[in-house]
Every structure is written in structure tokens, then in C-alpha cells.
Amino acid sequence: MEPNRLKEHLKIRPLEVADFGRGYLTLLSQLTKVGDVSKEAFQKQFEKMRSSGSYYVTVIEDCNTNKVVGTATLFTEYKMVHNARKRGRVEDVVVDDEYRGQKLGNVLIETLKKLAVHEDCYKLTLDCNDEMIAWYNRFGFIVEPGRSNFLTIRLES
């Protein structure tokens, strides 16, 4: 695969508190239910994520419009198994509808893969909809036979 490059006005970087005002939550709402998250709630959650050192919330900003147009998160989990290394997870991947077809998703996933290697994760996993399997396959993610079941309980009241 050829290296993915972003156009000059697009910048990939970690999430900042100021991204609350750059449409970060509106972008996430293209992926799933966000609900009513105040600036204070955002800042509080941001600080918890930052101080834990386990979240690489990565965004792509369009510097022409000062809007966040793509995001993906690497989350790393401490394990006792596998030599007390870390397990990585890819979460909350979304590219703005108007920026599809520019390979922004590729840049995000390749970036998270590099971060996971840098963090010495022994594996990187994700869960996704049926439609996304083929896309993730391109990056080397596979459904491992016999051991790839994903189960959920919804706890929302």
C-alpha cells in the first residue's frame, strides 16, 4: 500500500479541549448517539482520558475551516497476561460525510497502528458493523476463526 498523505490544509493531531468548539461532537454524531454533552462535561471527560495516559484520541482538522473532519481513538488496556503488556483497541472511527473518498480513514487507522506498536501492544482489536469488515481487512485486521465473537448487553435505562 502506498503511504497515505494528507492535503496541506489537513492536520492530524491529538484531540484538544478546544475541539469542543471545532465540531468534534457533531462529527461523532455521524457515528453514534452523542446526546447532550456540555462543554464542562466534555472538559471533565477529556481530563480523565488525558490523565490516564491510555487514550490516543486522534483527530484530523481542516485548517481552512477550523473544523474536526475525522477522528479515531486508540485505547490501551493494561494486562497481566501476555507478559503484562498492553492490549490496544480501535474505537470511535469516523470521517465527515463531506470528506469521504480522501483516504482520511486510512491515515487515521495507519496512525493508530503505529501508536499501538510504539505502545508495545501485543494485539490491536476492534468491533464493527458488517459493512466495515472489508475496509478493516485492508489494514490487516481479520476475523480469527473460532474466537471472534462479540457480545453485548445494553445497560441504558
Added chain:
Amino acid sequence: MEPNRLKEHLKIRPLEVADFGRGYLTLLSQLTKVGDVSKEAFQKQFEKMRSSGSYYVTVIEDCNTNKVVGTATLFTEYKMVHNARKRGRVEDVVVDDEYRGQKLGNVLIETLKKLAVHEDCYKLTLDCNDEMIAWYNRFGFIVEPGRSNFLTIRLES
């Protein structure tokens, strides 16, 4: 489902540093590769997990033998989506071969479910082998159609 009760000599509690000497890692090796984890590495990882406040590593000890005979971990992940609530994950569930059939697994999973509700998680998820699906179904975990794919990249060198 009737409430699950542990026999008097069995105690459910959070993981302690001293569980290194009570066979905790030997128990985990019945589930997956543990590798060579020194007492120091164990303590270091334990402290990272403890200080993050996101890990409920739960164990069952047999007080007659002072051995850890069952374990399961609830891990909670901070989210911006879903009203900046938390997502829970069930990880590293194992009951000692010699203690199977005593419903220790039920006690562990029901305990983690209660903890996830207490932590205000909006959902609780897990990934598992084919053979375990029916067992997890009993507790209400389901494979949600169209959105339950689990993909992996192994990063081990």
C-alpha cells in the same frame, strides 16, 4: 435465575498484590499465554491498574488453600459519545479446572454486571470463543445482528 451463592470457604473480592503468591497468574495461564511475569512486573502493572480507577479485577479465593480459583475483570472506558458515559468490558474470565461446576463463573459475571450498572456504563461487551457464546447468553449478553464483528491484528514479534 436463582441468586448464586458461594460456599463458605470461598470469598469474592478485588485483586490484591499478595495474589501474586496465591496462584493468580497460574490461574490466568489456564485461559491464555501469561509468559514470564516477575513479582516486580506484577506489582507495577497492579499499581497502574489500581491508580487508573478503571479496572475491577475480581477474584475468588479458596480460604482453605489460600489460592485464587476464579477471576474476571470489568474494565471501564471513558467515552465522549453516549452522554460522555462509560463503556464496560468483561475481560479475562477463568475458573480453575478443579472448581468447575460450582457456578463460580456465574457469581463472577453477575458481580461484574452489578459493578457496570453501579459505574453507570451504557453497555457491557466482551469477546469470546465460539464455545462460550451459549454460556454468556444466559446472562443476557447477545450477538447483535449486523454489528457484532470482532477483528484482530496480532502485533507480537
